[in-house]
Amino acid sequence: MxxxxxxxxxxxxxxxxxxxxxxxxxxxxxxxxxxxxxxxxxxxxxxxxxxxxxxxxxxxxxxxxxxxxxxxxxxxxxxxxxxxxxxxxxxxxxxxxxxxxxxxxLERRLQTLVYRKGLARSPKQARQLVTHGHIAIAGRRVTIPGYLVHRGEENDIAYYGKSPFVDASHAERTRITKPAGAAGSGVN
Incomplete structure (x- = not known):
C-alpha cells in the first residue's frame, strides 16, 4: 500500500x-x-x-x-x-x-453543461470560465471543469454572484449566444 x-x-x-x-x-x-x-x-x-x-x-x-x-x-x-x-x-x-x-x-462534465446552457461561446471558453471562477452551482463557485454534475444540480448552473458576467451588458456576454444544438435555445 x-x-x-x-x-x-x-x-x-x-x-x-x-x-x-x-x-x-x-x-x-x-x-x-x-x-x-x-x-x-x-x-x-x-x-x-x-x-x-x-x-x-x-x-x-x-x-x-x-x-x-x-x-x-x-x-x-x-x-x-x-x-x-x-x-x-x-x-x-x-x-x-x-x-x-x-x-x-463527457456530456455530464460542468464544462460541457456550461457550453450547452449557453453561458459560453465554445467549449474552450466554458473551460476558461469555470477555471477562472465565473461559474457557480447553486451559488457555490466551482473551479473544476471536469466536475460531474448530478441531475439535481443541472438547473442550478449559473454565473457566480461576484463575477462580472452577472451583468447582462458585459461586453463578452453580449457575444455569447446559445449553441444551435442546445435544448430550449429558442432558435427555430
Missing part, C-alpha cells in the same frame, strides 16, 4: 499507443468537448469501466438463484446511482450500463 496523501493515477493509458483509429477518435473528442488533453478522455473511460465492471458482477450474481435478493438490491443501488448522476435514463437496466460510451460521461 502506498502513502495515503499521495495522489494516485485515475486512468489507464491505452495498451496499443499508436492505433490510428483510437487516436483519431480521441482527438475528435478532445476537440468536440474542449478538453485539455487525451488524459481527460482516458479518465472518462476508466470511470465508465468501473461501472461496467459492477454491472458484469451483477450479471454473474444473477446466475445464482439463491442470491436473487442480493442481486435485486445491488442492481437497484447501481441503477439509481447512475440515474442520479445523469448517466442513465429513468427506465434503464443493467444492459444500458454495459452500453455506455465515453460521450455520455
Amino acid at each position: 502506498g502513502y495515503p496523501g499521495k495522489n494516485h493515477k485515475s486512468y489507464q493509458t491505452p495498451k496499443r499507443p499508436w492505433e490510428k483509429t483510437r487516436i483519431e477518435e480521441e482527438t475528435r473528442l478532445v476537440i468536440e468537448y474542449g478538453l485539455r488533453n487525451k488524459r481527460e478522455v482516458w479518465k472518462a473511460q476508466s470511470h465508465l469501466r468501473k461501472y461496467r465492471k459492477a454491472a458484469r458482477e451483477l450479471l454473474a450474481l444473477m446466475s445464482n438463484a439463491a442470491d436473487q435478493a442480493v442481486f435485486d438490491a445491488k442492481k437497484t443501488e447501481l441503477i439509481s446511482h447512475m440515474q442520479r448522476v445523469g448517466l442513465l435514463g429513468p427506465d434503464a437496466d443493467v444492459d444500458d450500463v454495459l452500453a455506455l460510451k465515453v460521450p455520455a460521461h
Whole structure:
C-alpha cells in the first residue's frame, strides 16, 4: 500500500499507443468537448469501466438463484446511482450500463453543461470560465471543469454572484449566444 496523501493515477493509458483509429477518435473528442488533453478522455473511460465492471458482477450474481435478493438490491443501488448522476435514463437496466460510451460521461462534465446552457461561446471558453471562477452551482463557485454534475444540480448552473458576467451588458456576454444544438435555445 502506498502513502495515503499521495495522489494516485485515475486512468489507464491505452495498451496499443499508436492505433490510428483510437487516436483519431480521441482527438475528435478532445476537440468536440474542449478538453485539455487525451488524459481527460482516458479518465472518462476508466470511470465508465468501473461501472461496467459492477454491472458484469451483477450479471454473474444473477446466475445464482439463491442470491436473487442480493442481486435485486445491488442492481437497484447501481441503477439509481447512475440515474442520479445523469448517466442513465429513468427506465434503464443493467444492459444500458454495459452500453455506455465515453460521450455520455463527457456530456455530464460542468464544462460541457456550461457550453450547452449557453453561458459560453465554445467549449474552450466554458473551460476558461469555470477555471477562472465565473461559474457557480447553486451559488457555490466551482473551479473544476471536469466536475460531474448530478441531475439535481443541472438547473442550478449559473454565473457566480461576484463575477462580472452577472451583468447582462458585459461586453463578452453580449457575444455569447446559445449553441444551435442546445435544448430550449429558442432558435427555430
